[in-house]
Amino acid sequence: MGLIGYGFSGKTFHAPLIMAEPDLVLTAIASSDAAKVRADFAEIVIHADPQSLIAAADIDLVVIATPNDTHAPLARAAIAAGKHVVVDKPFTLNLDEARDLVALAAQRDVLLSVFHNRRWDSDFLTIRAAIEEGVIGEVTHFESHFDRYRPLVRDRWRENAGVGSGVWFDLGPHLVDQALQLFGLPDRIRGSLSGQRVGAVTDDWAHAVLDYGDRRVVLQAIMLAAGGTQRFTVHGTAGSITKRLADRQEEQLIAGMRPGAPHWGEDPDPLMIYDAADVHVRPALAGDQRAYYDGIAAALSGRGPNPVEPIEALACMAVVEAVRISASSGTTVAVPLADAEREAAELALGAFKTRASTRPATIRRA
Incomplete structure (x- = not known):
């Protein structure tokens, strides 16, 4: 490589x-x-x-x-x-x-x-498992946030003016890919982008609403959130679930932890489950982004599928682009895919109710 x-x-x-x-x-x-x-x-x-x-x-x-x-x-x-x-x-x-x-x-x-390494984050795996188990019944409202507090604009390409910069291009693909893994392609999309920090020359606030019939999926990434937000908030016909903190693998990697070391991917922040009678606490599943390159190795040797198929990446880009189109036009837009592309993408992503048997790639080693 x-x-x-x-x-x-x-x-x-x-x-x-x-x-x-x-x-x-x-x-x-x-x-x-x-x-x-x-x-x-x-x-x-x-x-x-x-x-x-x-x-x-x-x-x-x-x-x-x-x-x-x-x-x-x-x-x-x-x-x-x-x-x-x-x-x-x-x-x-x-x-x-x-x-x-x-x-x-x-x-x-x-x-x-x-x-799309965030498919194997602890927070997403925990939320996905609870949804697929039917813990809160049918999902009616799903919120996914990458909210951070970084008030100072830094001189780096991600925050400079130019094509491909801004928080939506940086964090939006993660939010979109996770949503598509759960729910497939939306019917309609509404997006809004803004530069809110002093000196901002590209977007540092992004908000998108994906319509799935009566279900709403809200995706948000902002740079002026000092606290008080949840990573995930999900409401359903039988209850609600929340996950406060994000996966820790990025933090561990920055600190120099080797992937697979003791406590790799462990998440001490539990899932909160609310129903009409009580509040339940469930430990978070561990995350493991090693699954991505494990999947690449398996695909190249004929032992398994590509962990992120090209049509899935194409579908993600279509939604990312639709949010930018909606934000610039002030209108609600459809996903800009041809009928054949949409059919192939839905086939690859799978219908929401049939995804219970789909699990992340298994790491074969301790």
Whole structure:
């Protein structure tokens, strides 16, 4: 494997999770900061140019963990070179770029996958299990928040003006992908984006409402929430559930914990279950993002499916794009997918009531 990009995502998520998968070997990293790479990897091959890594004969799989506006051109170059490709989220900047990559990967018969690692977060797994068990009956209202308190605008590409920046492109794909895993594609979408912090030049507040008949799914990511919010709030015909805190794997990785170490992915924040008579407390399930690259290894060796199929990534991009269209136009919009794309996406995602048998990939080691 070769990793392009050794910024926050490449260093914090991809490299440790790849190194934890025994069936994958990270042999090269492309980065403009060779010293930063060398401090963590004494023996690895370092490429100053992404194209030279893509062209390397010994690289089978290219992981793209670079700024958002480079995802599509780098993925296109890697696929054209016959490499398997993993792209960090967001998949691309728009739906047309996503369609182009999906078609090219099918033409070249290579694996294409998007790093939707938050499918294996403790908070989401806990909420999903409770919903699938029917703990609160039929879901009528679902809220998913990535609310943070970061009042100062930083000088980095994610917060600078430009295509692909802003909180919606940064955190929206996580929120959308999780919602699609639970409920499939929505009927209609309403979105609103704003820059609220002093000095903000791109959106740092994002709010979307996805309509599923009478069910409403609310997705929110903001940078001026000092506290008092829940990660998940779900209401149903038989009760309600809440999960206050988010998964801790990112925090653990930043602190230097190796994936799979003792207490990896453990979540001390319980699920709260409310019904007409009482309040019940349920321990949270552990998260384990190693499942993503375990799934990649299984897919490449013919032992299992792609953990994030291209059509699922395409569906996620369609909803991300629809929110931006709605926010700019002030209108409610449909998911901008062709009938054949929507049918394929729904087939891949599965109907909500049939997902009880779907579980995250199993990590085979202790």
